[in-house]
Amino acid sequence: MSRLLDAPGRPAGSAPEPRRHRRAPAKGRTRTRRAPGRILAFAAALCALALAACAVPGVRHQLRASFTRLPSPYTELYFAGEPSLSHGEITAPVTLVAHGGSPGRYRLRTWVTTAGGRVTGSRTDTVAPRRTETPTTLTARLPAGGRAHKESGAFVVHVALVGQTQSLHFTLRGTP
Structure with missing residues (x-):
């Protein structure tokens, strides 16, 4: 067989090309991908804070007043x-x-x-x-x-x- 049929685009007997890896972020930038555990922990903390705020009577009153249509004098x-x-x-x-x-x-x-x-x-x-x-x-x-x-x-x-x-x-x- 000819060399062309053995491996298209690569000479026979040569090593395979290395895999491409993601580049490291440029200076000053952070990665945009976050760990799922961190997002879950943040959501749980936010829910706990909202529930704790709803237990305070003043907060409940303000929330009720903001969603209730109040008559104007x-x-x-x-x-x-x-x-x-x-x-x-x-x-x-x-x-x-x-x-x-x-x-x-x-x-x-x-x-x-x-x-x-x-x-x-x-x-x-x-x-x-x-x-x-x-x-x-x-x-x-x-x-x-x-x-x-x-x-x-x-x-x-x-x-x-x-x-x-x-x-x-x-x-x-x-x-x-």
Whole structure:
């Protein structure tokens, strides 16, 4: 047989090529392959730490609060009844309900205008609900301004929470 058929790519009688080994990492680099035992030990330590942290009441509370949708506080404002005009005075019953958090003090501004926009009376009251979720009703009494009513034929009662965007208005039409 010829040399070419005996060993393709290698002369007859020569030693086999040495096996290739992985190169050592370059300076400053570490190997990326880790021992499975080290990873398992790290995972076990992490689980033990998480279980120990969950045993502390403060940590449990924070975890529960972070995964629970908590309601945001808001204030509800509405007319408790229909505003009315009687003997030259406008009476407007207004109810305020504080939801969530602790109730504070609210400033409630009430004013009356003619249909043309002229202010006939205004007042600002402080409302302090005793508890949350409990309606607090205030009845605002404002002068109507007799001559202004005869000119326009209607009044507009405005109510607003000072420092907030909530406001109400009610139009009194054809009142005597």
